[in-house]
Amino acid sequence: MSITIKDPEGFILIGGASSRMGRDKAQMTLGGQKLFERAAAALSVVCPTRITLVGNRGAHFDSDLLVVPDMSLDSTAHLRASIFGLYTALVVAKTPWIAVLACDLPFVTGDLMIRLAGYCLNEFDAIIPIQSDTKPQPLCGFYRARRCMHMVEAMIRNGDLKIQSLLSRLNTRFVGFDEIADLDESDDFFLNINSQADYETALEIAAG
Numbered sequence: 587m588s589i590t591i592k593d594p595e596g597f598i599l600i601g602g603a604s605s606r607m608g609r610d611k612a613q614m615t616l617g618g619q620k621l622f623e624r625a626a627a628a629l630s631v632v633c634p635t636r637i638t639l640v641g642n643r644g645a646h647f648d649s650d651l652l653v654v655p656d657m658s659l660d661s662t663a664h665l666r667a668s669i670f671g672l673y674t675a676l677v678v679a680k681t682p683w684i685a686v687l688a689c690d691l692p693f694v695t696g697d698l699m700i701r702l703a704g705y706c707l708n709e710f711d712a713i714i715p716i717q718s719d720t721k722p723q724p725l726c727g728f729y730r731a732r733r734c735m736h737m738v739e740a741m742i743r744n745g746d747l748k749i750q751s752l753l754s755r756l757n758t759r760f761v762g763f764d765e766i767a768d769l770d771e772s773d774d775f776f777l778n779i780n781s782q783a784d785y786e787t788a789l790e791i792a793a794g
């Protein structure tokens with residue numbers, strides 16, 4: 587499948603305190619690369635011009651990539667949720683479509699991003715893959731910047747911080763797992779590193 591959009595901006599969500607992990611996930615190493623570097627490599631295939639890190643740990647990063655801290659509205663400044671990273675990416679975007687990837691999905695590949703980009707048609711607002719467990723993965727996908735920004739801002743103002751709610755409000759193209767399962771390493775695409783046990787599993791996969 588060919589890419590239907592030209593040079594979308596890429597955004598890597600590096601998060602905040604990583605409280606469950608106890609350390610900065612984005613800078614953990616896997617297969618000789620930091621997790622944010624793995625994300626950048628996957629995004630660079632579809633976003634060759636500009637990739638930005640989004641999150642509140644950016645001051646500690648040794649990277650040439652631009653870092654933008656999470657934005658929030660005045661009434662939500664004390665809250666933490668991944669929707670703020672997405673909102674920030676949508677606000678600062680300069681291209682009609684953006685690609686978003688969370689740094690704790692270390693096995694997402696450039697081939698997967700190319701496949702998803704092929705579904706970015708004018709009739710859709712978001713392109714989101716479905717995991718093998720049938721759950722959507724909103725932190726690995728494409729979003730139409732202006733349309734989605736207004737929707738996310740309205741949700742935040744109403745106190746709804748669940749990205750899953752956003753997907754139901756947009757014209758979302760869900761890409762079934764059967765539509766990506768033929769890609770190399772598809773079984774590991776959506777391994778999410780949230781704990782030390784997850785990290786150890788990822789290390790085994792990377793070593794194997």
